[in-house]
Amino acid sequence: MSLTEVKVPNIGDFSGVPVIEVLVKAGDTVSVDDPLVTLESDKASMEIPAPSAGKVAEVLVNVGDTVSEGHLILRLEAAGHEEETVAADAPVPREAARSEAESHAPAEASQSPVPSDTRALPAPADFDGLNASPSVRRLARELDIDLATLKGTGDKGRVTKADVKAALGGGSATGSAVAIANVPQPDFSKFGLVTAAPLSRLKRLSGPHLHRAWISIPHVTHTDEADITELETYRKTLDAEAKDKGYRVTMLSFLLMASVAALKQFPEFNASLSPDGQSLILKHYYNIGVAVDTPDGLVVPVIKDADRKRILELSQELSAVSKRMRDGKIAPADIQGASFSISSLGGIGGTGFTPIVNAPEVAILGVVRAVTRPVWNGETFTPRLMLPLCVSYDHRVIDGALAARFTRRLAEILGDVRQLVL
Amino acid sequence: MTKVPDIETDLLVLGAGPGGYTAAFRAADLGRKVVLVERAPVLGGVCLNVGCIPSKALLHAAKVIEDAREMATAGLSFSAPAINLDGLRIWKDGIVGRLTSGLAALAKQRKVTVVTGHGRFVSPHEIDVQSNGAVQRIAFSTAIVAAGSEPVHLPFIPHNEPGVIDSTGALDLEDIPARLLVIGGGIIGLEMATVYHALGSKVSVVELTDQLIPGADRDLVAPLMKRAAGHYEAIHLGTKVTKAERAATGLAVDFEGPDAPERQTFDKVLVAVGRVPNGKLLNLEAAGVAVDARGFVPVDRRMRTNVPHIFAVGDIVGQPMLAHKAVHEAKVAAEVAAGLGSAFDARVIPSVAYTDPEVAWVGLTETEAKAKGVSYGTGVFPWAASGRALSLGRDEGLTKVLFDPATHRVLGCGIVGPNAGDLIAEAALAIEMGADAADISGTIHPHPTLSETIAQSAEMFEGTITDLMPKPVRRT
Numbered sequence: 028m029s030l031t032e033v034k035v036p037n038i039g040d041f042s043g044v045p046v047i048e049v050l051v052k053a054g055d056t057v058s059v060d061d062p063l064v065t066l067e068s069d070k071a072s073m074e075i076p077a078p079s080a081g082k083v084a085e086v087l088v089n090v091g092d093t094v095s096e097g098h099l100i101l102r103l104e105a106a107g108h109e110e111e112t113v114a115a116d117a118p119v120p121r122e123a124a125r126s127e128a129e130s131h132a133p134a135e136a137s138q139s140p141v142p143s144d145t146r147a148l149p150a151p152a153d154f155d156g157l158n159a160s161p162s163v164r165r166l167a168r169e170l171d172i173d174l175a176t177l178k179g180t181g182d183k184g185r186v187t188k189a190d191v192k193a194a195l196g197g198g199s200a201t202g203s204a205v206a207i208a209n210v211p212q213p214d215f216s217k218f219g220l221v222t223a224a225p226l227s228r229l230k231r232l233s234g235p236h237l238h239r240a241w242i243s244i245p246h247v248t249h250t251d252e253a254d255i256t257e258l259e260t261y262r263k264t265l266d267a268e269a270k271d272k273g274y275r276v277t278m279l280s281f282l283l284m285a286s287v288a289a290l291k292q293f294p295e296f297n298a299s300l301s302p303d304g305q306s307l308i309l310k311h312y313y314n315i316g317v318a319v320d321t322p323d324g325l326v327v328p329v330i331k332d333a334d335r336k337r338i339l340e341l342s343q344e345l346s347a348v349s350k351r352m353r354d355g356k357i358a359p360a361d362i363q364g365a366s367f368s369i370s371s372l373g374g375i376g377g378t379g380f381t382p383i384v385n386a387p388e389v390a391i392l393g394v395v396r397a398v399t400r401p402v403w404n405g406e407t408f409t410p411r412l413m414l415p416l417c418v419s420y421d422h423r424v425i426d427g428a429l430a431a432r433f434t435r436r437l438a439e440i441l442g443d444v445r446q447l448v449l
Numbered sequence: 450m451t452k453v454p455d456i457e458t459d460l461l462v463l464g465a466g467p468g469g470y471t472a473a474f475r476a477a478d479l480g481r482k483v484v485l486v487e488r489a490p491v492l493g494g495v496c497l498n499v500g501c502i503p504s505k506a507l508l509h510a511a512k513v514i515e516d517a518r519e520m521a522t523a524g525l526s527f528s529a530p531a532i533n534l535d536g537l538r539i540w541k542d543g544i545v546g547r548l549t550s551g552l553a554a555l556a557k558q559r560k561v562t563v564v565t566g567h568g569r570f571v572s573p574h575e576i577d578v579q580s581n582g583a584v585q586r587i588a589f590s591t592a593i594v595a596a597g598s599e600p601v602h603l604p605f606i607p608h609n610e611p612g613v614i615d616s617t618g619a620l621d622l623e624d625i626p627a628r629l630l631v632i633g634g635g636i637i638g639l640e641m642a643t644v645y646h647a648l649g650s651k652v653s654v655v656e657l658t659d660q661l662i663p664g665a666d667r668d669l670v671a672p673l674m675k676r677a678a679g680h681y682e683a684i685h686l687g688t689k690v691t692k693a694e695r696a697a698t699g700l701a702v703d704f705e706g707p708d709a710p711e712r713q714t715f716d717k718v719l720v721a722v723g724r725v726p727n728g729k730l731l732n733l734e735a736a737g738v739a740v741d742a743r744g745f746v747p748v749d750r751r752m753r754t755n756v757p758h759i760f761a762v763g764d765i766v767g768q769p770m771l772a773h774k775a776v777h778e779a780k781v782a783a784e785v786a787a788g789l790g791s792a793f794d795a796r797v798i799p800s801v802a803y804t805d806p807e808v809a810w811v812g813l814t815e816t817e818a819k820a821k822g823v824s825y826g827t828g829v830f831p832w833a834a835s836g837r838a839l840s841l842g843r844d845e846g847l848t849k850v851l852f853d854p855a856t857h858r859v860l861g862c863g864i865v866g867p868n869a870g871d872l873i874a875e876a877a878l879a880i881e882m883g884a885d886a887a888d889i890s891g892t893i894h895p896h897p898t899l900s901e902t903i904a905q906s907a908e909m910f911e912g913t914i915t916d917l918m919p920k921p922v923r924r925t
Contacts (some may be wrong), residue, residue: 048786048788052590089757090785090788090789091751091785091790091791150741151749151750151751151792153750154794155796157881160881160883161794161795161881161882161884162790164794165791165794168790168791168792168794169789169790169791170790171790182881183856183885185883392703
C-alpha cells in the first residue's frame with residue numbers, strides 16, 4: 028500500500044511551534060483538506076490540512092510536541108483503491124486481508140509487536156525551583172510555555188499568570204521596560220450574580236498580541252472622509268454582474284486597491300520600524316491584512332500582492348478567504364506577511380473608531396458606515412455618500428502631517444476611482 | 450490474535466484504586482468513553498478496602514481506648530473496654546462499604562463501564578480480562594495503568610503459615626494475639642502496632658535501620674519513639690529477622706544485630722517491610738511498555754510510558770507509594786490522554802504516619818538537607834508551649850519549619866503530635882505557593898489551635914516570637 032508522508036508545510040518564520048491538538052488517529056479516514064493537527068503560532072492556531080484523501084496509517088506527533096517546517100506529522104494511506112492495491116500488491120495480501128477483517132478494531136491493534144525502538148518522547152520542561160504557584164504552572168502546561176524562559180514580574184520574582192499570558196504571543200515579559208500593574212478586581216459577586224465564560228482560543232491568542240501592540244506603539248488616529256457617491260454606483264453595477272457568478276463586489280475591494288495606490292505614494296506606511304529603532308524597513312510588496320469577524324473572534328487574513336490584482340480578482344479572493352476564516356479553516360499562510368491592514372466595520376455601523384496598528388506594521392485603515400449627507404459644493408448643498416476613514420499610525424514613524432496627507436490621498440482616490448488607472 | 454474484541458473504548462483504566470478511579474472519572478468528565486478494569490469485586494483498591502481507610506477506622510478506635518485510659522490522670526476513670534472484635538470489624542467494614550458503594554454510584558453516573566477480572570495486555574491496543582475462567586477482550590485507543598502494588602514477601606518468612614500476616618491480614622482483625630511481632634518500623638507497621646497495642650496485644654517492633662519511620666527527621670520521631678518504648682513490649686532497632694518458623698507454642702523468630710534478642714515466640718508476626726509494584730503481573734511487554742527490574746513502569750511528567758498512548762500512575766510508577774500522589778498523577782494522565790496539556794508539577798508530596806502521636810513531613814527534611822549540603826534555617830516550636838496541646842494532655846509534640854536562609858522561603862516542614870497529618874497541609878500549600886516565613890507568621894491563625902504552631906515556628910525563625918524566648922536563628 029502506498030503511504031504518503033504528511034509534513035509540516037511552510038508555516039512562515041516560525042520554528043518550534045507547539046502541537047496543541049491532534050485531530051485524527053490511526054485508522055481514521057480523511058478527505059482532502061480535513062484538518063489533521065492544530066499548531067499554535069504567536070498570532071493564531073492553524074490547522075494542517077490533509078493533502079489528499081486516505082486513511083491515517085500512523086500519527087507521529089503528540090500534543091505538546093514542537094514542530095517546524097518539514098517535520099513528519101503522519102503517514103497516510105491512499106484512499107479509494109484499497110481492493111485494487113491489495114490485489115496488485117502481491118507480497119502482502121494476507122496482511123491486508125487480515126487488517127481488513129479487523130477493521131472494526133483500532134488500527135494499531137494489528138501492528139503488534141511494536142518496534143522495540145520506541146520513539147523518544149519530548150520531555151516536558153522542568154519547572155523545579157521556579158517561583159510560580161500551582162495555578163500558574165498549570166496554565167503554562169496548558170499553553171506549553173516553558174516557565175524557565177520567563178522573568179517573573181510578581182512579588183519576589185514570582186511568575187504570574189499575566190507573565191505567562193504575555194509570553195504567549197512570543198515575546199517574554201522581560202521585554203517590557205515598564206511593568207504595568209493589573210487593574211485590581213473587586214469581588215463582583217458582592218454586587219450580583221456573575222458567571223465566567225472562557226475566552227475562545229482565538230481571543231486568548233490575539234489578546235496578548237493586541238495588548239503588546241497597544242502598549243508598545245504610540246498610537247495616533249487621524250480621521251477624514253471620502254466621497255464615494257460615484258464609486259458606490261460603479262460598485263453596484265459590478266456587484267450585480269458578480270452576483271450571478273457567485274461572489275460579491277464589496278467596498279472592501281476598492282479600499283484594498285485604493286490603499287495600495289496610496290501606499291505606493293507614501294512608502295512610510297508600508298514599512299516596519301527596525302528592532303533597534305534606528306531605521307525604517309520599507310516593503311516593496313503590498314500584502315494587505317483584512318480583519319474578519321468570525322464566531323470565535325478576530326482573524327486577519329492577508330491578501331497577497333494586492334497591487335497585482337484587479338477589482339474582480341480581489342473580490343473573489345476576499346469572498347473565498349472570509350468564508351474559510353468563518354469556517355475556522357485558517358491556513359498558516361493565510362494570516363502571515365501583511366504589510367498594511369484594513370479593518371472595516373462598514374457593514375455594521377459607527378461614525379469612527381481607533382483601530383490598533385497590527386504590529387510590526389506601522390499603520391492601519393479603519394472604515395465605518397458610509398452615510399448620505401448634505402455636502403456644500405461651493406454653491407449648494409448636495410446629497411453625497413460619505414465614507415469616514417480612520418487611520419491609526421505609529422507616531423515613531425509617521426508624523427501627523429504625513430498621516431493627514433496619506434488619508435487625504437486615500438479619500439481622493441476613493442472619490443475618483445479613475446485615479447486608480449493612472 | 451484474531452479474536453474479536455468484546456468491548457471497544459477510548460480509554461482503558463487498569464486498576465480501580467485511588468489512581469485508577471480518579472483517572473477513569475476525570476477522563477469520563479472530559480468526554481471519553483472509559484472502561485475501568487478491577488480485579489476485586491469492589492472499587493477502591495488497596496486504599497479503600499485494605500489500606501488507608503480501614504486502618505484509620507481502627508486507629509480511631511485505638512485512640513478512643515487510649516484517650517479513655519489517659520483521662521484517669523484528669524480524674525476521669527473508665528473501666529477497661531470490653532472489645533467485641535466482630536462488632537469492631539463490622540463497624541470498620543461498614544465505613545469501607547459506604548465509600549466503595551459511593552464510588553460505584555459515581556462510576557455509574559459517569560457511565561464508566563466497570564469490568565471485573567485480572568487484566569493482561571495482549572497487544573498495544575488490546576487487553577484480556579479474566580474472571581472465573583471467562584475472558585473478555587477489550588480494545589482501547591489509550592490506556593492508563595494504575596495496577597498498584599502489593600506487600601513485600603520475605604524469603605526467610607513462611608508467609609503461608611497461619612499467624613504470619615501482612616497489612617491486609619492485620620486489618621481483618623481475626624483475633625487479638627497475646628504477643629505480636631511487627632517486622633518493619635515504617636508507617637504501615639507502626640500504625641498496626643498502634644492498633645493492636647490499644648486492643649491489648651503485647652507488641653514488639655523490629656526495624657532494620659537505626660530509627661523508626663526512616664525518612665522522617667530523628668527529632669520528629671523521638672516523641673513517637675519515647676511513647677512507643679513506654680507502651681510496647683520491645684523495640685529492636687538495627688535488628689534483622691533471620692528466620693521465623695512454626696514452634697509448639699507459636700511462631701519462633703530468630704534475630705540478628707548488635708542488640709538482637711534471643712529467639713522468641715510470638716502468636717502472630719506481621720510483615721510490613723514495604724510494597725512491590727505490580728508491573729510484572731500485567732504482561733505489559735505485549736504492549737511494548739517498559740518495566741524495570743523491580744516492576745516499576747517508568748513515566749515522564751505527563752505520566753506517559755515509553756508507549757505514547759499508554760500512561761501509568763500511582764504505586765506502579767515509583768515512590769512514594771501514596772494514594773494522594775496517585776490521585777494527582779491520575780488527573781494528569783487522564784487530561785493528557787484527553788489531549789490537554791497537563792503535567793505533574795507538584796513540588797512536594799506530604800507523608801504522614803497516623804501513629805500515636807502522628808508524624809508528618811513535607812518538602813525538605815533536615816536529614817536530606819544535610820546529606821545534600823543544602824543550607825537552611827529552622828524555626829522550631831515545641832508544643833509544650835501550646836495551650837491547645839496541653840489541654841489535649843499531649844505536650845510532646847513539635848513543629849519544625851525549614852527555611853531558605855537567604856530568601857526566608859519555606860523549604861520543608863515536619864510535625865509530630867496529634868493531628869500532625871492534618872496540620873501538614875498548610876506547609877504543603879506554603880511550599881507550592883512559594884510563601885516565606887513572614888507570609889506564614891503574617892497570616893492570622895485561630896487561637897487556640899495546633900495550627901498556630903506553624904505560625905509560631907515561622908516566628909521562631911524570624912525572632913519575632915513572644916510565646917517563647919526568641920532564639921538566635923540557627924543557620925546550618
